[in-house]
Amino acid sequence: MIVKFLKQLVFLFALLSALGVSFADPTGQDRQSSYVLMSGQTQAMQNDPAQNPATFWVLDGQTLWQTPAGKSNKSCAQCHGQAEQSMKGVAASFPRLVDNKLLNLEAQINQCRTERQQAAPFAHESKDSLSIAAYVATQSKGMPITIVESPALDKHLQAGRQLFEQRMGQLNLSCAQCHAERSGLKLAGNVIPQAHPTGYPIYRLEWQTVGSLERRLRNCMTGVRAEPYMFDSREIVDLELYLMWRARGMLVETPAVRP
């Protein structure tokens, strides 16, 4: 009797694996950037800076980098020098703890603006905010995402993981249910990506513009009919941190193009 039950159990597992049903979050080498899911044309758009519309934002960011701002009348370049050297790898390690507060790249740039340049902070998703973030993040292109773990960071990571696995909204879905357990399967004709934030800020064809990871996350929350977390809220930055940690070792693609 027990042997028969075990045989049935083994058969069930064999059937599930034969069907390619997987319930685990892909790790290590099994992780993939959603770049591989895109059409050849969209990939070509991302690969060639002369075809990638995000190049315009990167060039605008380069101009901003050299433009003096605020009461200090200092430019980013006056303190940080050449972005190609000083900002290399910086975006790959954000969000980061700064004075015990977890900041993403855009928030760090705004902190620099208000405290050092004594200028007004950039508004969320404004052209200036996205341009300077895209310019800084582009300097990390091709470098592995590196989130350095520490006891202080651990509570944010745990909170982020908890949010990733928590059901939300009227559809009562968690991020993990689609992007971890069902990645690679289809949702309305599209392959569900693994949700690795390798190329932010991205040029999204659907948006017709460049957008941040926060915008993308809020977009997904609206999709499951949940109230999106506010920009710069503790929750959304924790979630960003967890996603970057989950994608650690993967290469930065900024400025990426996504459908």
Place this chain on the structure above:
Amino acid sequence: MSKTSRTLVTMPATARKDEIIEIRIIVQHDMETGFRHSEQGVRIERDIIREFICTYNGVEVFRADLHPAIAANPMITFTTLATESGTLEFNWKGDNDYASSATSKLTVT
């Protein structure tokens, strides 16, 4: 007040005589359709590029009219015949006195 924006041109720098060359141009523009409304319910005025013209040593070789349904940051790809060395000039014109231009040199051997 006239507005302008960034442009990117991709084309070969040299070509053999009578060779067909591909030119790819992309221009930074929001292409506001004029059909959208703001959160306050006010219609957002149309603001698009209306016209693109390419001239080759002063002779028009390609022209396109652009309309509200065209994507933001529009990319246009077209071909022309390399006849002689010279300059290709690209001009965009649009609503609110928008104007952008770019030039590219071509050497024909």
